[in-house]
Amino acid sequence: MDGSHATGSPYAPHTDTEQSAMLEAVGVDSEAELFDIPEAVQFDGEFDIASRSEQETRQLVRSILGRNDDLTELLGRGHYGYYVPSLVDHLADRSEFLTSYTQYQPEVSQGFLQALFEFQSLLVELTGLEIANCSMYDAATALGEAATLAERVRSTSGHRVLVPDQLLEGRRSTLENYVAGTDLAVEEYATADGTVDVGALDEQVDDEVVMVYAENPTIRGTIEERLESIGSLAGEADALFVLGSDPVALSVLQRPADVGADVVIGDASVLGLPTSYGMGLGLFACREEYLRQVPGRLVGVSEDATDRRAFTLTLQTREQHIRRERATSNICTNQAWVALRTAMHAASLGPNGMVDLANRGVTRATDLANRIDEIPGVDAPVHDRHHIREFVARTDQPATVLAADLEDRGFAVHVVGDHEIQICVAGVGDEQLDSFAAALEEVAR
Amino acid sequence: MDGSHATGSPYAPHTDTEQSAMLEAVGVDSEAELFDIPEAVQFDGEFDIASRSEQETRQLVRSILGRNDDLTELLGRGHYGYYVPSLVDHLADRSEFLTSYTQYQPEVSQGFLQALFEFQSLLVELTGLEIANCSMYDAATALGEAATLAERVRSTSGHRVLVPDQLLEGRRSTLENYVAGTDLAVEEYATADGTVDVGALDEQVDDEVVMVYAENPTIRGTIEERLESIGSLAGEADALFVLGSDPVALSVLQRPADVGADVVIGDASVLGLPTSYGMGLGLFACREEYLRQVPGRLVGVSEDATDRRAFTLTLQTREQHIRRERATSNICTNQAWVALRTAMHAASLGPNGMVDLANRGVTRATDLANRIDEIPGVDAPVHDRHHIREFVARTDQPATVLAADLEDRGFAVHVVGDHEIQICVAGVGDEQLDSFAAALEEVAR
């Protein structure tokens, strides 16, 4: 604390007296004697980083972050700003949750294990698949892990992984890195009017394909109408059908298991985290037959010595700390605390609230699209599809110019084409939408 | 939660099914039947208060409070803006502390009782008096309670209560209300150059005086130099010497017990609370001989059935819920949670940190006074005394004009006379003091 220690780490509790006693017990005169570092590689410089009081440090960060503009974000495309109930912050910040380590000693970790078990159960209900792990880093890395899973379980000699041409660059690039050490090769398939061009896909699928990836909703906010066909195509080729989605959309959209999905990935932190500059929570669920090949941690049920139900990490022989280079993934630290937040947010909504939230995403996006379609210089939505949360609009103005003009008026939108912007309503209030429509009208023509 | 219940309180968990089952168990068809209110006094109107979602309510309060100007406050005079370590917020907000009731069942309240016991111990160390209760509302009400204590324990027939002429109006007025139901009468004594005019006081003290109140530091930031003389005057008249102070000042200033104080009151929340529009924490400590006459709650040590040390509220027969109209005070709900915060803040500083904080209040106030004394149009400090935290400056400009000019530049100061402003450094950073001095220079002449 400020002032309680003359110098050094404010979080090291040693008083001078204690320090002396400890040095004496160890048999040295100073801490320096304990370091066994050859002189040639000793560091005797300075980092030139000032020490600050807690108050000064908070002011520093507040001051730096104060440089961010205060914009109303109509942004989505994989990262959403849904309102997170205060309950989530207060409960997830309880230090028992926040400061504990991975549950290697389940006897003193039952609370966190149960929470993660409930998270897994939530995903099982949402996807209809039997297995969900207790988190990957984000949607992009979960997609990469899905591809390595496909490689491990493939029954053909193929190596082709098919992804939509409109896949987010961050996801596509991450996937490429994950498969760089394998024989897999990533190829694009075409989309038409915002969703999968099933005919084109059909022509691309053959026995060499080990995985077909699609998203619902798509990155442009449209809802896929032919998921079952895509699933059949993949199934007939003995390829894994990997579907990307999220817990809000899954509350109302077709259940992945019902359309033949083998794996579901996505960002589950659409519930639980506010906008966090892209920080996420990788959702990973799959069919039971891949259980021994699942990456990441799994919480299971067992009994303790008194035969009471107890939770524990299980099937750890899949993991790197046991299996080393033969592990199903190199993941160790994951996103457990975010999973906790997601479970809390979902629980606070309940099934009615989740369905509501998803349905409001449909009606509010549709309403806004219809509304701004009336604005001269704007056509919306571009795609003749059902939308959830977001949609693309065509603009007479160059999209970058329009977006900059909107930013000057306090609104952030995506630029997704030379004359295309994308607009997301998640977490944006009705009054803000009114203001946005007014601003758009000013700058669109 | 939003959406999980159709209407009604978001914090009542009843599903329709549960509600029906409960009504049936009670034997009525509706909740309305359970109300036994004569028709004539039934309310069938509306409060006309809208229901809001949690998000909307937060936005509402944020929006309203956003109307407050963002000023650097150089304000003190009994309410201080010391930096409160983050630790205090996080720990005091743990719901076990925040949401529990008074510790009427000590067996499930040991943690809070121990924290309050530690708070009492802190005050005992700071004041040197044997008894401290576990809180009054604030300094003003604690002063009122001191006066009623003086009335109960007085050995003379007197009724005069002496207070300094510079006593804060809020304290003076509260005191008047507390003694309105007694025979006591409040009189002022003179101060000279910011501290007690001991000669004048001497002439006012006689056998009719039951209480002499003084403050150290004074409300003008000066440090009393003749506390022992004041104590002696009171003692010779068999009047209670009541001293007003606070935990920061008490860390370095003369220990009240050493100068003859019988009671110490004050605002202890100078540690533990940030500026809170005057919300405080009444400090109340006294000599052991008044133990049975102390107002408020006391935590004591006892043993449980296994002979382990345990804490409990004690001497409750002084209190209103037992003694009714013969209680030592009408206080029931107090400021326990603020006392917890104060104890936490003090503990986080430790004795070195507390002494530091007080000493810095002396040197920084002195330094700033000397510095602005150089500014044309300003003389500081007005009083030729030692100061802590704050001081009065004389201004050529009318003080109200100067204060308004400073406010336009982002600084708030007190107006304490036609040509006097008061300036407090507590919690204000060095850079802010630099900016203030610069602003003052612009407007002082």
Next chain:
Amino acid sequence: LTRVDIGDASSDANAGDGDGDDGASARADSPLPDDLTRDSLELPELSEPELARHYTRLSQMIYGIDSGPYPLGSCTMKYNPKFTEDVAALPSGAVHPDRSERSIQGTLEVLYRLQDYLGRIGGMDAVTLQPPAGAAGEFVGIRVAAAYHEHNGEGHRDEVIVPESAHGTNFATAALGGYDVVSLPSDEDGRVDLDALEAALSENTAALMLTNPNTLGLFERDIEEIAAMVHDVGGLLYYDGANLNALLGRARPGDMGFDVMHYNVHKTFATPHGGGGPGAGPVGVVEELAPFLPAPRVNEADDDGESDESTYELFDPDHTIGHVHGYQGNWLVLVKAFAYIARLGDDGLADASAKAVLNANYLASQIEYDVPYEPFHHEFVASAGEQDAADVAKRMLDYGVHPPTTKWPEIVPEALMTEPTEIESKDTLDRLAGAFNAVVDEDDATIEAAPDRTTARRIDQTAAARSPRLSWHALDDADER
């Protein structure tokens, strides 16, 4: 413990702010002369990690509303919505009370709106937010009544009538206000005995203090007549807001004839009780009493014609009793109460009372202890019969729930005064009923030995009072520290 010696002036060594002090000895020096400083300061010196563990451990030895049901009759322990902490923590609300009014329009608007909300809810014409707790609100009520009578040349009125079953604070407050307390017995139905009231009333009556529903949970059906009787002798009718959670949207004290009332915001409006406080005890009054309310209050300023927004100002009522708190009361509590009311609105508030009353009635229907008085509303008082109510309470702790308020009101032998509030689910009420019903059949030896599943076993309260040890300094063995 660390002992810091306060030495001589050495101002250079202490000039720094924040970190970077040079060592323990320098820090202990004081820039003040020796004769103005103490010799030393002895307190524990702990690091932040140690403190985090200390207070985390302490918190784990506390039962709070997030631990389980907390049916303390007359204390109304409701769930404290988490979001209210967030609005109270807004940095924009952290202002000094001596700021200029023009610079704190946001703070004043919150206070003004809360005054307005409370006025509507209570049916009162004017509200002060200054009293920092319910008992302080009572004191304001009594002082306002005194000032009113004095102003009308009726300063001779020196009696306040209080029902026997009233909260202890009512008696203590009247006494603190300098009044003689006239105690009023209940009738056999548990309500105000009108004959006894008639007998108690006189030209010396300053006020009658009443809560409604009363502490048995019963509505004072004769409230109109009671009000008329009190008013006929020139007295004022005071409403203790402790039980207001029973009536939201169903009845208003102002409509019943009450002249002055306090609101317990930690009861009715779900602000946390904080292990004893802070609370807030706003006081509402009818028009006639408004000039006597504490100073200052908040009002809308005259429109300056330039702004869409209202502006707010402080003002002193004409015949104000002055201050009852150094500043404006417990801001952090008031802003939470405002947020709670703004969240629930009409529908939510009415439903809160409806469910509070349903819960009390349902719980009573499920327990085996006798509940002698009815029809009760948000709370009921069961009788432990041959058992000692305090022992019953201790034993209930062993079943993992918090027990009710005990041994009060005295009109019910071995009273178990129970108020589940609206926040409990049927499941939780069933569990709570299970705890009552488990204890009802237990023998005295068992319940006298309880609790035995708690952090501390039964604590010897008599010993604590016999030889009070009220600080570490009073403990014999310094090692115990």
Next chain:
Amino acid sequence: LTRVDIGDASSDANAGDGDGDDGASARADSPLPDDLTRDSLELPELSEPELARHYTRLSQMIYGIDSGPYPLGSCTMKYNPKFTEDVAALPSGAVHPDRSERSIQGTLEVLYRLQDYLGRIGGMDAVTLQPPAGAAGEFVGIRVAAAYHEHNGEGHRDEVIVPESAHGTNFATAALGGYDVVSLPSDEDGRVDLDALEAALSENTAALMLTNPNTLGLFERDIEEIAAMVHDVGGLLYYDGANLNALLGRARPGDMGFDVMHYNVHKTFATPHGGGGPGAGPVGVVEELAPFLPAPRVNEADDDGESDESTYELFDPDHTIGHVHGYQGNWLVLVKAFAYIARLGDDGLADASAKAVLNANYLASQIEYDVPYEPFHHEFVASAGEQDAADVAKRMLDYGVHPPTTKWPEIVPEALMTEPTEIESKDTLDRLAGAFNAVVDEDDATIEAAPDRTTARRIDQTAAARSPRLSWHALDDADER
């Protein structure tokens, strides 16, 4: 559980936002056609008070760093300063990753400064913050190495050398990167065996992954020679940052000859581990490797001459490997790490390592178990000897402390890998030593039956794996829910 049926379109009934929905049936309708929606959703429906109690209760069944010592070797469980949560919660930091660079200068400045801090601390020339955990950082390192070799026409290099005692992630990461893993035995002193290294190195060596101090806490004294040997065959030297808390201000990986390293911010820079994550695994590299780092990174923009403040921009390194995360990694973790470093500064960081090493040495001096390898730094590996280390750990739980990491590294029989970190006081270390020393004399029957003072007793892990039940849906008895 509540089952919500998803019905037909009824968009009018769903137009509202926030509160005020009209009823359960309306809410279950969907504005989408039937064939695009699921049939139903079955999940628990709980109120806020019920949830608060549920999660409060769960939290009470978890041992965290605020509960007591947590000496998990190689996991570096330090105290998480509370204030870092406040800076992470600043609303101004809650921005979307697709915002324009000009509108998030604050975010970019924090990231830029953190890159800079980490570069100085590790002695590295360029840093990426994108990897969301340590293992992801390793993967970036391996991918960067691969891209570098490929760029230089050395794509044939297909081996990564990993010491036997290394973290499991090193092996798994190399394999994920497509490399053959060459395992390197330790010498009898517990360090890299130079002869074995010589034998393992070849023109096929892509990299050697090393941590220093190694998992025994021993400094690899021959690090300069090791670096020269690796570099001589054209390989790269990778530093696993897991043990960096031993060296702050004393030695830097860059100065030792490492080419690429990751930082575990939850270890070295005290960000909370959150029961498993999120972490962050920034990667630093020497100049030569900077062009291969993930895209984008943050740089200072050219001065526009108009402003005093620097401006910041994103850029893609010339030969970037692309993304390893959908966006920019775990922002909420990075901002906490930045705040921690800014708080401690040079003095604080150096002291953290000094005290971490002192604490490990003091604790080792107080325990009765044998510690075969020394001189260790921030951690030591004791041997449980004839006892089973896992059982020792379970039994230590009964003494109220968290046990060390067990059974690893395998070079020490029945390893107890212990890292107290700098945050423990002498008192706590004595208590921890007491727990070790209590168990050392206990018989096998006792420790095999442990723990018996915990929330759950010894859990049958074999049964859990034999018949996996991984969701409520998999539990036989629905009532168990």
